[in-house]
Amino acid sequence: MQTVTFSSTFDVLDDIRSFVGEQARGAAFNEKDVYSIQLATDEAASNVIEHAYQGRLDGKFDVGCEFRKGGLIITLLDHGEAFDPSKIDEPDLKADLSDRKIGGLGIYLMRKLMDEVRYETTQAGNLLTMVKRKG
Amino acid sequence: MKINTKEFKHCDMVSIEGRVDSSSAPQLSKALDAVIGKGVYKIVVDMSQLEYMSSAGFRALLASQRVCRRYHRGEVVLASVPERIREAFELAGFTELFRTYGDPLEAVGSL
Numbered sequence: 413m414q415t416v417t418f419s420s421t422f423d424v425l426d427d428i429r430s431f432v433g434e435q436a437r438g439a440a441f442n443e444k445d446v447y448s449i450q451l452a453t454d455e456a457a458s459n460v461i462e463h464a465y466q467g468r469l470d471g472k473f474d475v476g477c478e479f480r481k482g483g484l485i486i487t488l489l490d491h492g493e494a495f496d497p498s499k500i501d502e503p504d505l506k507a508d509l510s511d512r513k514i515g516g517l518g519i520y521l522m523r524k525l526m527d528e529v530r531y532e533t534t535q536a537g538n539l540l541t542m543v544k545r546k547g
Numbered sequence: 548m549k550i551n552t553k554e555f556k557h558c559d560m561v562s563i564e565g566r567v568d569s570s571s572a573p574q575l576s577k578a579l580d581a582v583i584g585k586g587v588y589k590i591v592v593d594m595s596q597l598e599y600m601s602s603a604g605f606r607a608l609l610a611s612q613r614v615c616r617r618y619h620r621g622e623v624v625l626a627s628v629p630e631r632i633r634e635a636f637e638l639a640g641f642t643e644l645f646r647t648y649g650d651p652l653e654a655v656g657s658l
Contacts, residue, residue: 422570447631454601458569517602517639524638
């Protein structure tokens with residue numbers, strides 16, 4: 413697995429999208445899937461920066477990427493506040509404009525764009541694993 | 548990301564070039580707020596040069612749509628939405644919240 417360490421600032425998002433985009437193209441995913449992988453990873457990293465590190469700029473997190481058994485596996489490992497996905501309400505997509513909640517959209521998109529999304533708390537830190545299968 | 552705002556008789560057009568993510572979305576919000584701050588509540592967002600938009604950009608658009616529609620009988624409409632971004636919009640259930648047009652000038656004419 414190729415792993416790159418990033419700082420907890422939003423400036424790194426461009427580099428993160430390039431990194432996973434290159435890996436996805438290397439594994440011959442089509443452009444629609446490449447975009448989905450980039451968007452899901454951006455949303456995941458944005459959540460780490462915003463919630464796990466809560467605006468602290470000195471945090472570090474690792475993004476790993478590997479193509480195995482017909483799927484691209486993307487991991488994010490951070491050492492900030494643990495994330496409990498059960499605390500995030502699914503956005504109500506049927507709600508009209510005035511009732512539409514503005515948060516929770518990132519994780520919803522990650523689940524829609526990827527085939528698997530898992531959160532674990534490990535000794536090494538908070539680990540998010542996402543898988544996009546090919547075709 | 549680059550943003551350019553142009554004034555028309557009945558609306559303003561905000562053209563976004565490049566990529567909108569959590570890093571650049573505050574700049575988009577600022578541009579939309581500046582239009583609203585002038586008392587213009589009909590806004591065309593021209594996406595013809597937009598390459599990428601994450602949910603941070605969606606939130607900026609939603610917040611402006613809310614202000615324009617709810618308080619001022621205005622509207623934010625989208626023009627030339629690239630295919631990938633349209634697909635993400637559909638996933639997010641945003642397609643019903645914004646009218647979209649194939650061409651920016653057609654969008655200007657609709658307001």
